[in-house]
Amino acid sequence: MYDAIIIGAGPAGLAVAYEAQKAGLNYLVVERQCIVHTIYQFPTGLVFYSTPELISLGDVPLIIQGLKPTREEALNYYLKFVETKKLNVNTYEEVSSISGTNGSFTICTISKRDGPQFYHARKIIVATGAFDTANLLHVPGEQLPKVFHQFKEAHPYFGCDVLVIGGKSSAVETALALYRSGARVTISYRNRKFNGIKYWVLPDLENRIREGTITAIMGSSIKEIGQTEVTLEVEGTLRTIPNDFVFSMTGHGPDVSFLKDSGIEVKSDNNVPIHNPDTFESSVPGIYVIGVITTGNVSSDIFIENSRLHGTKAIEHILSNIT
Numbered sequence: 057m058y059d060a061i062i063i064g065a066g067p068a069g070l071a072v073a074y075e076a077q078k079a080g081l082n083y084l085v086v087e088r089q090c091i092v093h094t095i096y097q098f099p100t101g102l103v104f105y106s107t108p109e110l111i112s113l114g115d116v117p118l119i120i121q122g123l124k125p126t127r128e129e130a131l132n133y134y135l136k137f138v139e140t141k142k143l144n145v146n147t148y149e150e151v152s153s154i155s156g157t158n159g160s161f162t163i164c165t166i167s168k169r170d171g172p173q174f175y176h177a178r179k180i181i182v183a184t185g186a187f188d189t190a191n192l193l194h195v196p197g198e199q200l201p202k203v204f205h206q207f208k209e210a211h212p213y214f215g216c217d218v219l220v221i222g223g224k225s226s227a228v229e230t231a232l233a234l235y236r237s238g239a240r241v242t243i244s245y246r247n248r249k250f251n252g253i254k255y256w257v258l259p260d261l262e263n264r265i266r267e268g269t270i271t272a273i274m275g276s277s278i279k280e281i282g283q284t285e286v287t288l289e290v291e292g293t294l295r296t297i298p299n300d301f302v303f304s305m306t307g308h309g310p311d312v313s314f315l316k317d318s319g320i321e322v323k324s325d326n327n328v329p330i331h332n333p334d335t336f337e338s339s340v341p342g343i344y345v346i347g348v349i350t351t352g353n354v355s356s357d358i359f360i361e362n363s364r365l366h367g368t369k370a371i372e373h374i375l376s377n378i379t
Contacts, residue, residue, distance in 0.1 A: 058176065058177040059081040059177070059178050059378060060083045060178065060179045060374060061084055061086065061161070061179075062086070062183060063180065063183060064087060064183035064347070065087035065090075065093075066092050066093070066094055066095075066185050066347060066348075067092060067111065067347075067360045068185075068364060068367065069085055069183035069346075069347070070085070070091075070113060070137060070138065070143065071366075072181055072183060072346060073367075074137075075370075076367075079371055081374070081375075081378075084146065085146065086149045086151060087145060087147045087149065088148065088150035088151070089147070089148065090147055090148075091135060091147060092131065095130055095134070097208070099127070100128075100209040101128075103124050103125070104124050104125045104127075106124070106125070106360065106361055107125075111125065111360045111361065111364075113134075116136070116137050116141070146167065148168035149167040149168065149169075151163055152164045152165060153317070154180060158179075158340075158342030160178070161343075162176055163177060179342050180343045180344065181343075181346060181367075182318070182320075182329075182343065182349065183349070184310065184311060184349055185348045186308065186309060187348075188308065188311035189308060189312075190304070190306070190307075193306065195278050195279060196280045196281065197282055198304070200283070202299075203301075203304060204301070204304070205304050205308070210233040210237035213237060213239040213300075213301055214237055214238040214239060215238055215240075216239050216240065216300040216301055217239075217240045217242070217297070217299050218234050218241050218299070218300065219243075219244060219286050219299050219302045220302075221243075221278060221303065222243075222245060222307075223243070223247055223253075224252050224305070225252065226305045226307075227243065227245075227305035228243075228250065228253050228257055229257060231261070235264060241270045242271040243270065243271070244277075244278060245276065246275065247274065247275070275290060276295075277289050279294065284298065284299065286299040286302065307353075309327055309352070310327055310353075312327050315329050315345075315349075318343060319339075319343075320339055320343060321338075321339040327353050328353075329345045331344070334369065335370065335373035336366055337370075337373060346363065346366035346370055350363075
């Protein structure tokens with residue numbers, strides 16, 4: 057019988073695991089992918105906006121070479137944190153079901169290495185993040201292999217016609233990286249002006265649009281994606297442009313079905329799981345939700361900086377109620 061099973065090995069999951077360990081609790085972290093998988097999916101060479109002390113955990117400092125940490129430095133840091141603190145983490149093990157009640161839960165998982173596994177725990181902490189499922193366009197052709205919902209690096213797209221869908225920072229930075237690697241880039245954005253972009257990125261984009269090296273089709277929506285072209289609707293008129301690859305940077309959302317299958321109530325308008333903001337206990341007694349997942353679709357409200365603090369409150373509540 058574990059005191060707590062923690063689902064998810066992102067920064068929030070690792071932070072709460074460390075708090076559980078310090079409190080002397082018998083815990084286990086299960087992660088269906090690699091450690092800090094969301095950060096692993098960030099573009100190669102990405103530089104964090106945060107300073108190192110704001111994304112570090114516990115008493116282990118994040119040492120960097122520049123002013124801000126890079127994706128690669130963060131990945132190495134979190135692996136070293138797990139190793140240094142000897143956290144109990146099982147990777148490539150996905151939770152398939154949760155049953156039972158507060159104080160006596162049964163968690164069924166599928167381990168890539170060991171197959172079906174069964175655990176018993178008094179409490180469960182869900183720290184699965186809000187980037188499990190891509191926000192789909194629901195247009196013909198979206199399932200084609202040329203369509204991606206995440207951007208890794210630009211090198212393969214030299215000399216190609218690439219469409220980037222979206223107008224927030226992730227879309228703009230993707231477009232700029234592709235342009236610098238020699239792709240012919242078009243941005244399609246449903247709004248008539250860009251908003252919510254990092255202040256140091258916007259002038260770069262505006263200059264590229266002004267000089268004609270990146271094409272921006274504002275107030276447009278995707279109607280169909282073909283093998284060699286994409287059809288847009290612009291002010292009621294259809295426009296077809298040549299295309300080799302599409303990056304649909306329209307965001308991601310939490311795994312709502314997993315939350316609901318676990319009995320957790322979720323707000324229908326924004327996918328926010330019902331929870332106590334002081335203890336992070338969900339609508340199911342004994343099951344806690346922490347990290348970015350607590351904001352549902354509005355993941356811009358919670359970052360590593362503040363989600364790493366959720367674990368302390370959750371563990372304090374668990375210690376006051378565990379028997």
